[in-house]
Amino acid sequence: MTKKIDIQAAPLDVGAAFGFLQDPAAGGIDLFVGTTRRWTGGRETTRLEYDCYEPLARREMERLAEEAAGRWPVVRVCLQHRLGVVPVAEASVIVGVATPHRADAFAACRFLIDALKRQVPIWKREVYADGSAAWIKGASPPELPAAARRDEEG
């Protein structure tokens, strides 16, 4: 399994991600791109800003890539997140996988974006058209690694 993990301030390049994912061993590439949406309920977002604990974010992304490769026949995987300001309609995250057959590509890609949003120490701040801003809080804390969970349960 070949992986590409990037955390960067520069805009994300979806074409380059696709180019990385191409592989003769793969018959399916699933490439998810998360972008900044303008409207949520009645609130208008003018931009998102992303904060990050970089060493742990990279470590968790590496771990998730390995976990996906353990569960599905992943040939290539690409996990990229942009930091700082991400304007409306621009990409904040790319999750891409290449597998021999499409069912595994969909499943692995879905797993990776859902897990990234639960585990990776990156936080978004929404800046609204009225000038206000708010840090967005996830639904629950990141999970502990399996070994630490066992220790905690004693």
Next chain:
Amino acid sequence: MSTIHVLLFSVLGQRVGKRRFTVTVGAGSTGRELLDVLVAEYPEVGAYRSVIRLAVNEEYAPESVVLSDGDEVALITPVSGG
């Protein structure tokens, strides 16, 4: 005594007003005891106490973790990437 390097991000970093500082705790203190010290000094940390996950030296850890002198401990509120 142990010197702990505390890292704050996002809403906690903004509310406390700093993102990196040191705290001194007793030798052999746990993550829980470190949080007690931080909550006593920063009520903003107290407001998020129930949802904070600790990361010690760049690895998620339970509050029962025993800290060592020089450890880097990040207070991780529920994340919101992507």
